[in-house]
Amino acid sequence: MDNRESILDVALKLFADKGYDAVGVQEVVDAAGITKPTLYHYFGSKYGLLEAILDKGFDRLMDKVSTPMNSSDSDVREQLFNVAKAFLTFAVDDGIFFGFMLSLMYSPKSSDSYKAVKPHLLNLYQSVIDMFMRASDMLGNMNGRQEQFAMGFLGLLNQYAYTYSERTLVIDEELKNHVTDGDIRALIQQYMYGIVN
Amino acid sequence: MDNRESILDVALKLFADKGYDAVGVQEVVDAAGITKPTLYHYFGSKYGLLEAILDKGFDRLMDKVSTPMNSSDSDVREQLFNVAKAFLTFAVDDGIFFGFMLSLMYSPKSSDSYKAVKPHLLNLYQSVIDMFMRASDMLGNMNGRQEQFAMGFLGLLNQYAYTYSERTLVIDEELKNHVTDGDIRALIQQYMYGIVN
C-alpha cells in the first residue's frame, strides 16, 4: 500500500472514531508514518483529504447499490429487497465508512464535514428517487411524494443498520451483525404496507 | 437574562450550527458579550458547558414526553400517539436543541460530544423500553424484543422529525413544520402494523 492509500485508510479510521474536527493533521501523518508535506502533496488540504475519503467511500457504496437500483425488476418488492440487501451488506462490510457517513449525514449544516458530504448525499437521494419514479406504474399514484418515499426508505435502512451495528447502546450483543434475508424481507414488508396504503 | 443563561443560549446555537469541536471558547464568549473567566467560573471547562447544555435540553425533552409515557392508557395506540405527538412537538418547538441532539446521537463513539450525550440517550431509551414493558399484556408476547421495539420507535420518530425539519435536503418547502395529528396517526398505524405482526 503506497503512502496515498495508507493516508486515506488511516485518516478514515481516525475521523470515524473521533470526528473530523477533533483529529489534527499531525495525528494523521504520525499514524500513517509519514510527514505533513506528503499529505499536503496528495490532498492539498485537510478538507481535500476528507473529500478524497468521501469520493472513495461513496464510490464503493454506489457500486454496490446501483445495480439493484437500476434493474428493471417487475416485482417492486423484490427490487426493494435487493437494494436493501446491498445497502445493509455494505453497512456491515464497510462498517467504518458507513458509520462515518452516518455521522456526517446528521452533522451540523454549517460544518465543513456536512458541506463535503452534501453532494454525495444528494446524489444518493436522487438515485433512490429515480428508482421510485421508474416504479410509478407498479406502485400506483404516488402523488409526487416520491421524495418522501425515498427519504423514508433510506431512513429506515439507516436506522436498521445503525441499530444492528457496533454503535448500538443497549441492544443484545448476540444480535449484532446478524442481518438475515428474512429480516430484510420483513423490513420491506413493513415499508410497503406504509406506502401503498 | 443573566450571563450564565446567555452563555448557555449562545453556545447551544453555535454548537448546533457548526459542531462542538469546531467552535472555540473565544467564539462563545465573544458572541455572549463576556470574557473567558466568566464562562470558566460557571462551567469549569468547555466540556462542562456542553454538559450543562445537554442537562437543560434533555430536561425540557423529558418534561414533555414523560407524562404521556407514564400514563397507563388502556389503548396502546393512543399512548404511542401521545408520546409521538409530544416528541415531534418538541422537535419543532425546540428545533435547535433537537438538531444538536440528533447530531450528537450519530457522532463518533470516541468523541467528547458522544460521551456527554450517552447517559442522556440511555435514560431516554430506558424510558421508552419501560413503556413497552408495561404494555406487554396489551401488545402480546414481545419475546424480549422490547429494546428493538423501543429503538425502532425512536428511530422512526427521529427520521420523521429530521425529514420534516429545516435540515432536509430535497423535500418540498411547503411540507416543513407541518406535522398534523393525521400524519402522526398514520405513523403510529404503520409502526403498530410492523410490531404486532
Added chain:
DNA sequence: TTTTGATTATACCGATTGGTATAGTAAATG
C-alpha cells in the same frame, strides 16, 4: 549523462486552541 518531475523530510510560520493567575468590582452578610 543530464534533466525533469514526483515524492518526501526538516524546520518553520502566524493564528488559535483550551485554560488560568491576578486583581478588581459589586453586592450581600456580619
Added chain:
DNA sequence: CATTTACTATACCAATCGGTATAATCAAAA
C-alpha cells in the same frame, strides 16, 4: 462599617492548529 462571597476583566500561558518554504532524494525520460 467591615468582611466575605460571587462574579468578571486584563493579560497571559504552553500546546496545538492548518499550512508551507526549502531542499534532498529518486526514478524515469531525454
